[in-house]
Amino acid sequence: MTDMLNEHLKKLEPYRERICAGILPHFIGGAPDPGSSGLTFENLTPVDNSKLCDVARGTAAEIGRAAEAAEAAFSDWRKASGKARKQILHKIADLIVARREEIALLECLDTGQAIRFMKAAADRSAVNYRYFADRAPEAADGLALPSDEHMNYTTRQPIGPVGVITPWNTPFMLSTWKIAPALAAGCTVVHKPAEWSPLTATILAEIGQEAGLPPGAHNLVHGLGEDAGVALTVHEAIRAVAFVGESATGSKIMAQGAPTLKRVHFELGGKNPAIVFDDADLDRALDAAVFMIYSLNGERCTSSSRLLVQRSIHDAFVEKLAARVRNIRVGHPLDPETEVGPLIHPVHFDKVMGYMDVAKADGATVAVGGTRNAFSGDGNFVSATLFTGARTDMRIAQEEIFGPVLTVIPFDDEEEAVRIGNDVRYGLAGYLWTGDVGRAHRVAQALDAGMIWVNSQNVRHLPSPFGGTKASGIGRDGGDYSFDFYMETKNICIALGDHRIPKLGA
Numbered sequence: 395m396t397d398m399l400n401e402h403l404k405k406l407e408p409y410r411e412r413i414c415a416g417i418l419p420h421f422i423g424g425a426p427d428p429g430s431s432g433l434t435f436e437n438l439t440p441v442d443n444s445k446l447c448d449v450a451r452g453t454a455a456e457i458g459r460a461a462e463a464a465e466a467a468f469s470d471w472r473k474a475s476g477k478a479r480k481q482i483l484h485k486i487a488d489l490i491v492a493r494r495e496e497i498a499l500l501e502c503l504d505t506g507q508a509i510r511f512m513k514a515a516a517d518r519s520a521v522n523y524r525y526f527a528d529r530a531p532e533a534a535d536g537l538a539l540p541s542d543e544h545m546n547y548t549t550r551q552p553i554g555p556v557g558v559i560t561p562w563n564t565p566f567m568l569s570t571w572k573i574a575p576a577l578a579a580g581c582t583v584v585h586k587p588a589e590w591s592p593l594t595a596t597i598l599a600e601i602g603q604e605a606g607l608p609p610g611a612h613n614l615v616h617g618l619g620e621d622a623g624v625a626l627t628v629h630e631a632i633r634a635v636a637f638v639g640e641s642a643t644g645s646k647i648m649a650q651g652a653p654t655l656k657r658v659h660f661e662l663g664g665k666n667p668a669i670v671f672d673d674a675d676l677d678r679a680l681d682a683a684v685f686m687i688y689s690l691n692g693e694r695c696t697s698s699s700r701l702l703v704q705r706s707i708h709d710a711f712v713e714k715l716a717a718r719v720r721n722i723r724v725g726h727p728l729d730p731e732t733e734v735g736p737l738i739h740p741v742h743f744d745k746v747m748g749y750m751d752v753a754k755a756d757g758a759t760v761a762v763g764g765t766r767n768a769f770s771g772d773g774n775f776v777s778a779t780l781f782t783g784a785r786t787d788m789r790i791a792q793e794e795i796f797g798p799v800l801t802v803i804p805f806d807d808e809e810e811a812v813r814i815g816n817d818v819r820y821g822l823a824g825y826l827w828t829g830d831v832g833r834a835h836r837v838a839q840a841l842d843a844g845m846i847w848v849n850s851q852n853v854r855h856l857p858s859p860f861g862g863t864k865a866s867g868i869g870r871d872g873g874d875y876s877f878d879f880y881m882e883t884k885n886i887c888i889a890l891g892d893h894r895i896p897k898l899g900a
């Protein structure tokens with residue numbers, strides 16, 4: 395164990411004792427709420443699968459109370475001035491920063507994500523709040539659309555109480571990405587976080603209250619997808635559902651929300667290609683490809699999980715790649731040396747490990763890894779894994795594995811690269827590496843994905859649209875796109891004078 399790991403473990407203990415003491419409660423109407431059913435579920439740490447805490451297990455009853463609280467709070471929060479919302483959201487950001495160490499350490503323990511990435515989780519989340527705080531005063535802005543005899547103008551109004559359902563991969567950051575714009579728009583929120591990573595959602599709800607949100611503006615109900623999640627998506631008072639998670643769950647939520655005509659926003663799975671042409675800066679391409687699949691344990695929707703390498707450079711590039719993958723440090727998530735931590739849950743660990751056999755059965759080569767990592771027998775540690783010699787029709791090239799596992803596929807020319815790049819049901823992100831400007835534009839236009847990065851890893855710019863095509867999602871987040879989801883656009887048409895009105899029955 396490194397000294398820094400010991401230090402982190404020591405610092406973590408008081409945070410852990412506080413948040414894991416007793417049963418982790420819901421947060422409804424501005425206060426912790428133990429739930430009425432007495433039901434709980436266990437929350438494990440992926441480090442060794444020991445129990446971190448029991449968590450209140452919400453049902454339709456808790457969702458009902460949270461939705462009522464959100465509905466009651468909506469009438470005041472929607473009327474709060476943009477300036478008032480801005481101030482409170484900035485205060486939330488301040489409090490997130492003040493608790494940055496606690497958030498980072500607990501997130502690592504709860505999810506298995508490495509501290510080298512999670513140490514920025516709170517700061518990035520605070521930036522999300524600040525970004526939307528600053529835009530709150532202009533959220534209602536619209537357009538003037540004059541015609542000859544009328545003045546049309548548009549304005550936006552918050553849609554109402556919304557449901558936010560989030561996954562376990564980077565739960566704190568993702569929750570802020572959804573909840574901050576909803577609150578900035580004037581909506582109130584019922585949040586149902588993933589059952590495998592509930593800890594930091596509780597911190598966020600506490601912070602919202604401390605910052606001065608009206609009670610009921612930000613509610614939190616812990617629970618399983620099949621009961622609390624379903625109840626949220628069918629509740630009459632919830633006007634829209636922002637969901638981040640698997641594509642199959644998105645389909646279910648769309649069906650569940652249909653009877654109450656829910657507006658939905660989906661950020662779903664990905665099987666994103668990173669395409670490396672032989673005229674690229676190959677050293678930078680290598681750094682980015684390795685980073686985009688082995689950071690965040692590969693549990694990343696925008697991971698470059700398919701690496702398409704031009705055949706003329708394939709063997710040399712893959713040799714360097716394999717050397718890097720062999721060096722990836724798997725270890726305790728709180729150790730600053732660790733690059734890949736344990737996967738979230740034994741069920742997910744088994745899913746990822748299952749692909750090692752799938753790869754062999756399909757005829758690909760397991761060039762590196764492919765095994766449980768020796769770091770700890772009890773935790774969900776997978777060795778950084780590289781599959782080579784793959785074809786696009788193999789399951790390892792088609793299915794989202796969501797672990798530190800990269801599939802390499804060779805291609806001959808631009809046309810084949812685009813064909814393979816698009817040959818999946820997903821369309822979230824694409825990465826492309828070339829020194830030819832014309833090719834960069836051609837391929838970026840031809841790839842069927844919501845986001846393309848050229849000669850770059852995934853670098854987010856908050857005003858730009860984030861989201862996917864095909865089975866990767868519906869809608870876009872970021873900047874004004876978020877307000878379009880959380881708000882209704884209203885057109886107001888005013889006659890400028892005595893225009894002609896048809897006279898019936900005159």
Ligand code: NAD
Pocket residue numbers: 559560561562563568586587588589617618619620622623624627638639640641643644646647650660661662663664694695794796822862866867
């Ligand atoms: P998941 O779909 O299993 O669960 C996500 C959330 O949905 C959880 O809170 C769960 O309890 C809830 N849920 C499950 N069934 C439900 C139902 N029937 N009704 C309502 N809620 C329900 O996803 P996961 O395994 O937690 O997360 C991993 C997935 O998330 C991956 O596919 C990944 O690509 C995706 N993801 C996408 C993005 C993106 O921006 N596109 C970002 C992060 C993760």
